[in-house]
Amino acid sequence: MSSQSMIQLQDVCRHYSMGDTLIPAVDGISLEISTGEFVALLGSSGSGKSSLLNLMAGLDRATSGCVVVQGSNLVELSREALAKHRLKTVGMVFQSFNLIPSMNLLENVELPLRFAEIDRNQREMMAQKALERVGLGKRIRHRPSELSGGEQQRASLARALINQPRILLADEPTGNLDSKTGTEIMGLIREFNQTLGTTIVMVTHERAIAERYAQRMIFLADGKLVGDQVNSGIEK
């Protein structure tokens, strides 16, 4: 493993058994993602993009193979250690934002800090700063339902990055947004990638977005890796 390598997958499988049939959502994938890389995962619906991302996030366990993130093999970790991995090493954003509706933005962004047992008085300040950074400094007392989709996704980005993870895993972050708002969000993600050096793995099925922002494009079909190319036409 080189010092540059952030994520290493080796012959990773994730099979779902539905009665007698076996569904190979992820079927023997090996790849390596370097520190600070911006990678797009592409493929048609049902090709296993989300499944693969969840394995890297430690939300799910591989049926076989190795998932090594920052030197530790997630397959061997305890449930407790996996939770710690999700808390500290990775941040996640989703297509459907997944903010907690009963909490305002500040509380939502603060939540990972509670799990990390950060002091109360520090927490509010940190969450406030994170929200300011994504341009929501004036909306911190609003609940998610009072915000537009783009604003919710900004808040969820702030939450994903509050514990300063080395990796951001994004599952179709612009899937529910119009192209203008989507562009804003992508701009933010790129900014984090460039200023903080956060490694980005982003699932998308929009090739245009991948070509515009990602340094590298990985193609999946039926749970298998079918293409891996460096993006030459990336915009600066």
Place this chain on the structure above:
Amino acid sequence: MKLYDVTELALRNLRESVLRNSLTTVGISVGVASLVAMLSLGIGLQQLAGRRLQKSGLFDTIIVTSRRDLRGFDREQEQNGPAPADSPVLNEEARAKLAQLPNVREAYPDIRFVTELRYDDKPHLTMVAGLPASAKSNDAFDGMQGSFFSNDDAPQAIILKSFAEELLGRTPKQGEAEPGVAELAKPLLGKSFILRYAERTSPNSLSGSGNASDNLAAMASAYSVISKEMTVTIVGVSELNPDTMRGQAGARVYLPLKLAEGMHVMQPSDLRNASSQGAGEATYSTVSVRVNNASKVGDVEAAIKKLGFNTFSITDATKSLRQFFAILDLFLGIFGSLALAVASIGIVNTLVMAILERRREIGIMKAIGASDSDVKGLFFAEAGAMGVFGGVLGVALGWTIGQLINFGTNVYLKRHQFPSEKVWLVPWWLVGGAIAFSIIVSLLSGLYPASRAARLDPVQALRYE
């Protein structure tokens, strides 16, 4: 997660679905209230019965008689103890000695005599007895009309209701409603009657000054009897007889004990003593010894027997009473807990519902780094918080119900002219115990939902739209 954060999040979750959680909490509080209600009723009844027994004097009184008076009705005892002739005399000196025994509250002579009294110029024959000042707390006087003696030798009398009827000539015929005590007392309180009795005096006190030989002669002739009269004011009319131990044969007119003693009324035992020994000193036929605690009756009785006296007491019934109440409390507790058990199912139900409803939320929390124990702690804290609120509310509810029952019972008792009673008692240990029990039951109920929430697969939970 820190305990403070767990609590804060749990409380805000409870507030989010406030109706359902309050209903569950009310369910717990009804369970706790029923437990508190049942147990405090048991405790209240137990204390009431204990108080009654204590006040009745039935179980803490020992009647002491001299063996000299024995007419051989108890051969066995006679064989064990000293011969009747050797038994000490039951006089003032002996009474003082009895009062000095450990665990003895008081020892007073039993003074009673049959005599004639005149009221409204009509003669009545009745048993008159002396009553010690301590009898004031006897529950027979709880519902008395008028008042207790103003002091221990005032020329005052308390008469029983039956005697009041006789004085007024209002003995009810069969089938007729009995007149109330208040009605009977009204024309009698503050009125006086004349008591006629036979006083026993030493001859020398009659002659005033006499020399030693005269006194000796007086001793030999024992005493003389003169007829006396005394005016006594009626201060109280009682429905219940304080002389429970003697039942129907009890007196119907009571005088302050000191007054009755000072009258030196001739007693049957005087005659006997005069014929056998010729002692001029007053002796008592019986002395009542009251013990501090009903459980000490046995010890004190043994001590008195050692002094050579004969004793009589009703065996300690409080022990079997305590046993009865322990069983009653157990059953009441089980019935009370039943409601709490039903309430605990309510907690399980509410939390399982909350898990289904908050599936996605749990998934989100796990995705952003919550551990199993964080999620478990959250649901556990919610159950615990419902237990705390339910417990406090339940104790308050139980207490209120108890107050209402006390109030209702006393209205009822008053209407029937009984003294008021506290049938309901909530001791502090029950308050603390009930709240603690409620929390424990709630936490136990939270055990299953909490671990189920912790095991939830976040991928599934998030897929769920």
